[in-house]
Amino acid sequence: MKTRQKGSDSGVLNQELMYLYNTGQNFECYHILGAHKHTSADGKQGFLFSVWAPNARSVSVVCDSNGWDRDKGVMIPHSKFGIWERFMEGVQTGENYKFSIETSDGKIVLKADPVAFYSEVRPATASVTADISYDWGDKKWMKHRAATPPYDRPINIYELHFGSWKTHEDGSYLSYTEMADELIPYLTEMGYTHVEMLPLTEYPFDGSWGYQVSGYYSANSRYGTPVQLKEFIDRCHAAGIGVLMDWVPAHFPKDEFALAKFDGTCLYEHPDSRRGEHFEWGTLVFDWTKSEIFSFLISNAVFWLSEYHLDGLRVDAVSSMLYLDYNRSNGEWLPNKYGGKENLEAIEFLRQLNRVVFERFPNVLMIAEESTSWGGVTKPAHEGGLGFNYKWNMGWMNDILRYMSMDPYFRKFNHSSLTFSMMYSYSENFILALSHDEVVHGKKSLIDKMYGTYEEKFAGLRLLYAYMYAHPGKKLLFMGDEFAQFIEWRFYEQLDWILLDYETHRQMMEYSKQLNHFYKEHKAFHTNDMDWNGFEWINADDADRSILSFIRSGGRERIVVVANFTPVEYGEYVIGVPSAGEYEVVFSTDDKVFGGRGIGKAKYKAVKKGFGTFAYTLKLDVPPLSAIYLKKAPRKKAEQEKTLSAKKKTGKTAPPKGKKTTAGKAKKTTGNKTSM
Structure with a gap:
């Protein structure tokens, strides 16, 4: 250029x-x-x-x-x-x-x-002054990314704050190079597909976690140089790990050395505090009426995706950009030219941002943190949407965390907290995120949110993750939650790795690892993630026992999911299945290796008896506070030969090879009545 x-x-x-x-x-x-x-x-x-x-x-x-x-x-x-x-x-x-x-x-x-x-x-x-030139070695990764849409791929994100994952013994930060040495093998072993970093742009205040940016184009100097950050990303790609970063166009700090009143005037921020200041956060808001702000910020997104080969951006605080009255009382905001509360200029910025990004970087992830019911967040900009390709599912997150903290006795009265998300799950392209925001400010850690005794808390957390990974939508988990850190996240110290000296936490980490790999290796859990062809209820209405059962489908694979949200064991629990045969338990949160009790059999045989729309049923042993995944077991060779012989006797044979049985292309399945 x-x-x-x-x-x-x-x-x-x-x-x-x-x-x-x-x-x-x-x-x-x-x-x-x-x-x-x-x-x-x-x-x-x-x-x-x-x-x-x-x-x-x-x-x-x-x-x-x-x-x-x-x-x-x-x-x-x-x-x-x-x-x-x-x-x-x-x-x-x-x-x-x-x-x-x-x-x-x-x-x-x-x-x-x-x-x-x-x-x-x-x-x-x-x-x-810096020379940020770098000889990249990820050509194959970048070519494959550009050619591969993300929607049917497994996306399992490990959210990370660079300064508090691990530190040196004296509390000082690991460098980008040291983090590459430590983090990349960990991510690979644990089975994550992506790492999402809290902002690595420059910021002055440690307590902002990076969300009050003073240097939008500056790689964070706490951890090393720009070239070292590029090398970190390059090494992630070499290991098959995608790299995302939180990006903050919604607001910036008031520090005098940075953007605030840059040339003596409100150059970057809106001059009227009713539009130019975020009162709750004590920060300034960009003036979306200025064309130069569009150039400055869209260029910044392009910079990180181009110069640093990031695989996507998680755009922070989108809701605060969409509404002129966001967290403002009467008299603290100005309506738009039509008298409404929509921030028309910021909306156009987001659309332009996503148009430019996807024109230049096909198949990167542009993820919106948007907590309201704004429609069309992941609808293309040219169709009137905001143009992101993913959005955090904040409704699901709030419902499930409230539900899991509840006394199981009362869960039957709140069953919709489990099922309501499927009413809107395909209205946007969602990521199910249990992020850093949920383990700070007195909200408790995830393990501490779980109701019950020490043992029940761990069983509940395993159940939560199993339900999350079986539920439609991509996944995100904050660091430390994979081994059940008990205290809230503290940005000023490393995670409590010492907990791995205790068996329950080691078992929890092993559980997370095996669940991650199961998710990644089974198409039923990540293909058809954005449409009803990938999901079918078996029983959504068993509120009295607080049990859900459903089928996830992808390719030729079908997985039956049964989740029990009470501390009660149920023997001979009946569910429907679509076909005869044996069904084997392929994953159980109650496995002894994870700290469970090992309740239940390895296989169950379906019998010819109707259940709802299903022709066959299974009678299962369902452990307390658990989820089990089942797949139809492959038929034995002798059974296959017997079936083939029977078909020959009745004259039922396959059509001649190469002969078309229908005209034109096969139609895409519109329902869920596929065989297992």
């Missing part, structure tokens, strides 16, 4: 690209803004600096090379575009720098570069 034009160093930026930035159409603005290695027309080497600051009286580059003297780094304005530039001879990679901005009232403010590729480690706030 052309980023420079010939001429003197007093004006080397491409005017067309600056124009596109101003009109919201430059989606690679990081090529013209920021700090870039540059060789002048007369062969001098250094860095070319440029920044958007249309309301500044003057702007200078101050850096290590010029002794932080603003008189030695005066920038040249492109007044038409509001962009300033300056070539600085002799500036080296790794130098600290800022922009010294003189506001219209004569005040001098020092600002970090909004498009810096690297930053000082907090609490220092300078930007750092």
Whole structure:
């Protein structure tokens, strides 16, 4: 892409690209803004600096090379575009720098570069010149990703906060390289398909967990360099692990060194606090009426997907972008031009964001954290939707966690908490997320949310996960929940790995590992994930015993799921199945290796007796607080030969090979009455 034009160093930026930035159409603005290695027309080497600051009286580059003297780094304005530039001879990679901005009232403010590729480690706030070039080794991964839609693939995401997964003994962070050494083998062994990182953009306040971004283009310096982060991602791809990152376009912090009142005016934020400030979070909101904000943020998404080969972004706090009255009282918000509460400009931003991303990066994951019932979040933008391809299922999460914390005696009166999600499960493309937000701020850890005794809590957590992984939708689990960390997540210390000294937690980790691999290896649990062809109720209405039974289907595979949400064992529990034969238990949360009691048989034989719409029934031993998965056992060779012989005697044979039995292409199944 052309980023420079010939001429003197007093004006080397491409005017067309600056124009596109101003009109919201430059989606690679990081090529013209920021700090870039540059060789002048007369062969001098250094860095070319440029920044958007249309309301500044003057702007200078101050850096290590010029002794932080603003008189030695005066920038040249492109007044038409509001962009300033300056070539600085002799500036080296790794130098600290800022922009010294003189506001219209004569005040001098020092600002970090909004498009810096690297930053000082907090609490220092300078930007750092960087060469982020990297020789990638993931060509095969990227080619396969671009050719493979995600909808029928297993997606099982391990959500991770980089600074608190593991630390050194002194509490200091592991570097990107050290995390690659430790994390990638762990993810592979545990059977996760993706890792989703809480924001790795630069941020000043540790307690924000990364959600108050000061450097949108800057790889987080706490853990190493941009090149080391790229190597981490490259190594994940080599191991077959996709990499996602949380991305925060909804708001930004008020820190004076960053975007707030950047050129002395509300440049990035809306000038009216009723639209420009998030009162609850104490942060500022982007001014969605400005075209330059579209260029800045969409370019940022493109930057991370292009330069860092991320496999997707989880867009944070989408609900706060959609509604002008989000968490605001009367008088604290302004209606749109039609008098409504919809944020029309932010909605258009999200649509444009997803249009651009999917045009350039087919089959990446664009995931919305959207907690309301806004329609069409995962509907394509050209059809009037927001254009994401996935959305967190917050309704399912709230219902199931409330249900699992409830005394089992009362669960029969709240049975709809289990079944209601299937009323809307195919209205969007959902991810079932048990995220970091559910294990902080006094909400308790997942294991501690479970009702009952110590033993029942572990049984309940195994049941929760088994129900989750059998339920339609992709999966996400926050770190530590795979081995049942008892305390809430604390961002300032590593997980309680010491719990693995105890058998129950080791068994829980083994359970999570085997469930992950089962999910990944069985098509019934991840193909047909977005339509009714993949799901059929057996019995959704057994509220008295708080038991669910259903079938998941994918390809030629069918798996029967029975989940008992009470601490009561049920012998000879009857369910319907579609065909005769033996059904074997292929997974049980009550397996002794997981800490269960091992109740029940390995196989059950179906008998010819109707049950609802099913012609056959099974009588099962259902353990307390458990889920079991069953598959029809393959027929033995002798039985197959006997059946074949019988068909020959009656003249029932297959049609001649190659002869078509129907005209045209086979029709897609529209119902669920497929054989097992």
